[in-house]
Amino acid sequence: MxxxxxSALLMFTALASVPATAAxxxxxxxxxxxxxxxxxxxxxxxxxxxxxxxxxxxSLLRRRTDWIKVRSDRGREGWVHxxxxxxxxxxxxxxxxxxxxxxxxxxxxRWEIGLVTGDFGGANxxxxxxxxxxxxxxHARLDVTHLLGGYSNGLxxxxxxxxxxxxxxxxxxxxxxxxxxxxxxxxxxxxxSEDRTDPAAYxxxxxxxxxxxxxxxxxxxxKFVVLTSRDDNEEIDEWTVGFTYFF
Amino acid sequence: xxRGLYILLLxxxxxxxxxxxxxxxxxxxxxxxxxxPQVVEPQIDRRNVKAPRIDAENFxxxxxxxxxxxxxxxxxxxxxxRAAYHFNEDLFAEATVGTAKAGRTSxxxxxxxxxxxxxxxxxxxxxxxxxxxxxxxGEVFLGGRRAMPSSVYLSLGAGSTRFAGDDxxxxxxxAGLRLLVTDSIAAHLGVRDQMFESDLLGxxxxxxxxxxxxxxxxxx
Numbered sequence: 001m002x003x004x005x006x007s008a009l010l011m012f013t014a015l016a017s018v019p020a021t022a023a024x025x026x027x028x029x030x031x032x033x034x035x036x037x038x039x040x041x042x043x044x045x046x047x048x049x050x051x052x053x054x055x056x057x058x059s060l061l062r063r064r065t066d067w068i069k070v071r072s073d074r075g076r077e078g079w080v081h082x083x084x085x086x087x088x089x090x091x092x093x094x095x096x097x098x099x100x101x102x103x104x105x106x107x108x109x110r111w112e113i114g115l116v117t118g119d120f121g122g123a124n125x126x127x128x129x130x131x132x133x134x135x136x137x138x139h140a141r142l143d144v145t146h147l148l149g150g151y152s153n154g155l156x157x158x159x160x161x162x163x164x165x166x167x168x169x170x171x172x173x174x175x176x177x178x179x180x181x182x183x184x185x186x187x188x189x190x191x192x193s194e195d196r197t198d199p200a201a202y203x204x205x206x207x208x209x210x211x212x213x214x215x216x217x218x219x220x221x222x223k224f225v226v227l228t229s230r231d232d233n234e235e236i237d238e239w240t241v242g243f244t245y246f247f
Numbered sequence: 248x249x250r251g252l253y254i255l256l257l258x259x260x261x262x263x264x265x266x267x268x269x270x271x272x273x274x275x276x277x278x279x280x281x282x283x284p285q286v287v288e289p290q291i292d293r294r295n296v297k298a299p300r301i302d303a304e305n306f307x308x309x310x311x312x313x314x315x316x317x318x319x320x321x322x323x324x325x326x327x328x329r330a331a332y333h334f335n336e337d338l339f340a341e342a343t344v345g346t347a348k349a350g351r352t353s354x355x356x357x358x359x360x361x362x363x364x365x366x367x368x369x370x371x372x373x374x375x376x377x378x379x380x381x382x383x384x385g386e387v388f389l390g391g392r393r394a395m396p397s398s399v400y401l402s403l404g405a406g407s408t409r410f411a412g413d414d415x416x417x418x419x420x421x422a423g424l425r426l427l428v429t430d431s432i433a434a435h436l437g438v439r440d441q442m443f444e445s446d447l448l449g450x451x452x453x454x455x456x457x458x459x460x461x462x463x464x465x466x467x
Contacts, residue, residue: 042336062302067336
């Protein structure tokens with residue numbers, strides 16, 4: 001197994017060391033700012049080691065988050081922030097547009113993906129949630145949850161709708177409605193263990209708040225009704241908190 | 248004043264206002280160029296905006312190998328895979344899966360023949376999702392001529408550990424050093440604590456399972 005792992009590591013190395021873009025067809029831009037600051041790494045914490053003056057051309061090589069690796073005419077390479085490159089022109093005089101998050105993306109985004117943790121009727125949960133915005137306030141959503149309780153474990157998959165009342169507000173209340181399937185298996189140490197798979201429905205309410213132009217913090221309470229095959233249905237409260245990235 | 252007279256005066260004055268505005272509008276039609284001659288002809292071409300094609304590399308994936316101290320069950324080799332998505336220069340989300348084979352407790356070793364767990368129950372597998380924060384960006388110097396960008400990060404997350412036939416909710420707290428060997432390859436040195444509650448040895452307790460690992464990842 002170790003050999004397998006090592007060969008996988010080697011493969012990664014080989015794949016990643018292939019030059020991503022041939023230097024010949026790298027995009028060129030002309031600096032319009034008084035100067036362009038080259039940093040040693042993709043972040044504001046890395047030192048500036050070189051500057052390029054206005055009017056010089058640089059090639060755009062690769063991008064990581066908001067930082068772009070560029071090469072100067074003299075062959076120096078460094079990382080430049082997107083905001084500095086927005087004020088550059090192509091050799092043909094066209095303005096350069098490097099997409100980044102804008103406040104509009106809060107309302108105009110389509111997809112969201114989030115990591116959630118919390119409590120489901122006494123059990124801890126880890127959940128991955130994804131949603132698609134049908135309108136600015138109505139989202140179709142899908143959750144896959146791992147339930148980890150003291151006496152039983154389980155998996156739950158639900159699909160539903162989420163309606164945010166004031167999506168333009170920084171913090172917006174929302175309601176949700178949906179259904180799915182819960183599979184519970186009692187822990188191995190408990191006798192008479194029997195797996196159960198039951199349909200479930202939920203309704204919930206919560207708050208979504210924008211942390212940045214790409215992040216949401218979301219807290220939610222959901223009331224589940226598990227439609228068991230026994231005489232009584234089971235009602236379960238779920239409290240969760242999670243963060244969501246949208247794009 | 249008489250109420251009827253007041254209403255009459257008010258309606259007359261509003262009628263007069265409406266008529267006046269009609270006349271004024273007829274005298275100066277909106278958008279008539281001859282009425283307001285253009286002093287300066289704008290000579291601005293519509294500016295083209297171009298989005299350059301650059302390879303964005305915000306995903307990171309790779310493998311790690313290390314050692315994990317499973318509480319009461321000795322330390323074992325562990326290995327697994329990790330993938331991360333970098334939201335911005337500060338924050339990233341990370342998913343990790345890994346496995347290890349738990350050893351024997353000292354009680355089992357001393358008593359000789361006692362086996363607390365079967366062989367398959369000693370399989371220790373885990374997955375978790377965490378959020379990381381690049382807290383200390385910097386550089387690592389190799390000699391006088393070469394420097395590599397590096398970052399110390401902290402991470403916090405939750406996941407699940409399968410051990411002794413049961414899944415256990417696990418909290419993760421960790422720290423690591425990421426070294427950019429090239430622009431697209433990073434080496435990681437990571438330390439993390441995987442905490443979960445266990446009652447395997449009778450009483451319930453929060454077990455601390457410390458892991459130290461070395462990893463290699465590629466950005467794409």
